[in-house]
Amino acid sequence: MSLLLPDSGLLFWMVIIFAIVFVILARYGFPVITKMLEKRRDYIDNSLRLAREADEKLSRMTQEQARMIAQAREEQNRILREAAQARDNIVSKAKEQAQDEARKILEEARVRIEAEKESALREIRSQVALLSVKVAEKVIRQNLSTDKAQMDLVNKMLDEVSSSKRGN
């Protein structure tokens, strides 16, 4: 039965010892430890959160990067295309210009040739007239007085020639 009855002496010591242990541990032991554990848990939670955020940011940045690269490539293509277009433009324009120029030169040349021809014809005509006159002189010197009808004929023929030339 003594097993089931609390003993006053032991109880006295138990209360003292437990009180001392409790005071020491409650003041210098457990609060320190639990506070530190709490602190570390918060830190770990926080770190995990930050890591997750960083991860998200990184993946966002990777996406952004890919997007930027794609954009740059597109830009590059566009610029190249534009450059090719511009080149083609310039070339075709130059060609056109050259053709125009050539045409103009040809025209000028033709005009000048025409003018030259005209002047040459005129020259020829005057020469012919002169020649005719000289021929006529010679004819006249020999035969002027004799045959006035021949002179008329020469004149008439010269006129015909010049008029037919002008008609062209």
Place this chain on the structure above:
Amino acid sequence: MKYFLKHISVLVMMLVTAAAAFAGNGSGLPAGADSVHVSASPDAADSDIDVQGIIFGHIGDSYEWHITDIGDKSLTIPLPVIVRSSTGWHCFLSSRLEDGAVHEGLFISRSGKYEGKIVEIDASGNEVRPLDISVTKNVLALMISSVILVTLILCCSRWYRKHDVLREAPRGVAALLEPVIAMINDDVIKDAVGPGYAKFAPYLLTVFFFILINNLMGIVPFFPGGANITGNITITFALAFVTFLLTNLTTNKYYWKDIFCPEVPVWLKPIMVVIEVFGMFTKPFALMLRLFANIMAGHCLILCVVVIIFITAKLGAAIGGAMTVVSVFFGIFMDCLELLVAFIQAYVFTMLSAVFIGLSRQRPEKDKA
């Protein structure tokens, strides 16, 4: 898996043989008292083994710490006796009271109400107990384990003071205790007590480690362990009483309303009040008895298993040898079981204390909203 099955089968075999061993002895040794018949039976009459004396000597308290016998001499640590008798205060070593010696009118009672306690004879010739605050075996064991506990926990907290927890992983004692502290603090105390748990955490953690270390020290079979501290009802009474005080002194008005004016039909109220008031006391009472009975039974069982060796040694070499093997195996099994029980009982005591505190601080659902 095969490995595991092999172990299980060995365990089962051990259990069966152990049960057979107990059945064979017939008397049911754990009961203690019956075992006297075994030692007193004619078979073993030539040299008695006082089984009851051995077991009760180990699980009880005593004025000196008997470690072992070397030949005829017993190796005993005398402990201070502090007594206030009718003639005033007395303080001396317990070695003066050895073998029934009388010192300053005080002696250890051999029989009767105060068997094993220090008594004096009053004027009418009766044995009376003086005020006795001797440092007994249990008190010394309590002091030793308390010193170990305080050292361990302070070493742990010192590590946390000296180191930056955000940069270093715990080492040594801190690494050993941290998971246990975290488990009790987060899984038991925080969950069971609820909001405002931080106020109770130091007490509940102290209780857990106090019980755990005393349980573990009790399993160690030699000095400074082996004392049956948490299997002593005085210790469990003190612990349960503190929980009782904490539960009832830190409570709120809803707790008292639930006890004295529960929401039941009027004709039920008187009965319910009686039941609730009774419940106030049965909860810590159950705490006290559970820890006491578990640890004491564990000590008893291990002692019984060991004593079987000495009892059966008288029955011849074959039986004695076989039973010794069985006893040793069963003793190993019991020791492992006690390790588990040591933890479980500390855990259960802490958890139930936390639950009682948590229940007494609960608010009704409608008030929370």
